[in-house]
Amino acid sequence: MDFDKHALRQVLLVACAVAGAALWLRHGVLEAGLLPRDCTSGGEPLLCLLKDALVQGFMHQRVGWLSLAAGGAAFVLGCRRLAWLGWVSGLLGLVFYSYDPAAVGTLLSLLVLVAAQRQHRHGERKAA
Template sequence: MLAALALWLRHGVLEAGLLPRDCTAADAPALACLFKQAFVHSFLDQRIGWVSLAAGVLAFVRASRGLAWAGWLCGVAGLVLYSYDPAAVGALLALLVLVRPHQQHGQGQGEAGEQPGDRLRVGRLA
């Protein structure tokens, strides 16, 4: 859904010329010029991609699902809006956090000293 919105904004609004070309003209609509300036500056110098990368790295380091969602959404938008390199890495790091099983606070994975295969109920081979 976000990718479709970003594609529509890129091709259907910005590149189609629906926004004013010259915002310095006296008769240019102020709200449309403000939107155009904010939209263009979001991907100028790959800013949205760098935001995705920063959020993805922080989400991966801190295991924060909120930051992971921010990194994923900015990454998807960045892939459409000219920020391919940092947005791809940020989106993938965020996706790694999002696909991890969600753990509740206060509940551990197991008891201390438990081995990863202990719950499989498979006897030792040796």
């Protein structure tokens, strides 16, 4: 299977980088206790801000819903930029406890990314 032909190489590289960074943040930072437990006492403001941003990102499955919205819009509109947003946020959602909406958003985004590359290459062949 030719990875360049189906635009999978770029998608897989981004997936590995995003998933690796998300797993490191989840297991190496959040669950390892590297961030302050109690941010009410005015400890490290930057670390508390980072912790709050990470926790708020996956509370109420916000990252997963972002992926689903972006992936659905990308699928309907055929927009690669929305598909990339859905793909990356979906991978984050799969790591950060937003499985249900993130899985659907990720798959819809992946369909758009692969189909758009195929159409682009098919158009190049027709022009030649």
